[in-house]
Amino acid sequence: MNDLRRGVRLGLDLGQVRIGVAASDRDGIMASPVTTVPAGDQTLGPTDAALPKLLAVVTEYEPFEVVVGLPRSLSGAEGPAAAKIRKQADALARALVPYGASVRLVDERFTTTTAARQLHQAGRKAKQQRSVIDQVAAVGILEHALETERRTGEPPGELVTPG
Numbered sequence: 001m002n003d004l005r006r007g008v009r010l011g012l013d014l015g016q017v018r019i020g021v022a023a024s025d026r027d028g029i030m031a032s033p034v035t036t037v038p039a040g041d042q043t044l045g046p047t048d049a050a051l052p053k054l055l056a057v058v059t060e061y062e063p064f065e066v067v068v069g070l071p072r073s074l075s076g077a078e079g080p081a082a083a084k085i086r087k088q089a090d091a092l093a094r095a096l097v098p099y100g101a102s103v104r105l106v107d108e109r110f111t112t113t114t115a116a117r118q119l120h121q122a123g124r125k126a127k128q129q130r131s132v133i134d135q136v137a138a139v140g141i142l143e144h145a146l147e148t149e150r151r152t153g154e155p156p157g158e159l160v161t162p163g
Contacts, residue, residue, distance in 0.1 A: 004028040004149050007064040010057065010101075011142025013108070013134050014068060014088055015039060019050055020134025022142045023061050028149070031142035033135035034061070042084070044091040051095060063101050066092065067156065069108025069141040086160075093162040106145045106157035108137075 006026055013020035021034040034057060040050030058066070068089045071081045086105070093103040148156040 003153070004146065005064070005155070008061050009142060009145070010034070010061060010063045010066045011138040011145065012054075012066060012068045012092075013137040013141055014042075014044075014085055015134055016042065018134045019054065020136070020138035021054070021057055022135060022138035023063070024142055024146060028146050031139045031146065033132065033139055036132070036134050042088065044088045044095065046095075048091075051092075054092070055095065055099070058096065058099050058101060062099075065155075066096065066101055066103050067142055067145040068092070068103060068105050068160075069137070070105040070157070072107055089160045090163050093160040097162055103160040104145070104155060104157045105160060106141060106148070108141050108144075 004027070006028070008026055009024045009028065011020075011022040011024075011031060017039050019037040019039055021037060022031045023034050024031045037050050037053045037057075040048040042048070042050075044051055044054070068085065070078070070085055070089075072078055089103050089105055096103060145156040
């Protein structure tokens with residue numbers, strides 16, 4: 001087992017309606033749901049109402065890294081949804097410069113589907129899932145990133161360089 005970089009990480013599931021947020025402990029052992037933020041105008045730029053709420057979470061948790069799920073097709077190809085997430089991740093990376101946190105994109109295939117299945121198996125009906133499914137998906141994205149780093153000894157996914 002490889003050592004993980006120490007420090008809190010946040011995981012984000014950037015949806016069209018809601019943004020699920022999860023956080024890891026400092027040792028990267030587990031990821032836990034944090035909150036769901038309304039998606040705003042989906043730019044994560046200075047005028048997006050979601051940005052101050054996300055920055056408040058960053059201020060509270062002080063992560064060194066924010067992991068954002070990148071939607072890919074089953075073949076691994078990127079479509080319009082991935083291009084949109086890349087733009088949002090770039091805007092987020094620029095906003096996080098003063099906080100000293102980097103942004104990484106990681107493959108998020110199946111996270112929302114897996115989250116819905118887990119909630120259904122736990123007895124939550126579809127209507128009850130809406131309030132937490134994005135948080136559970138964010139936990140899945142973050143757990144995948146942590147497991148990838150444990151397995152490879154390398155930071156997961158792709159570093160977003162603020163442009």
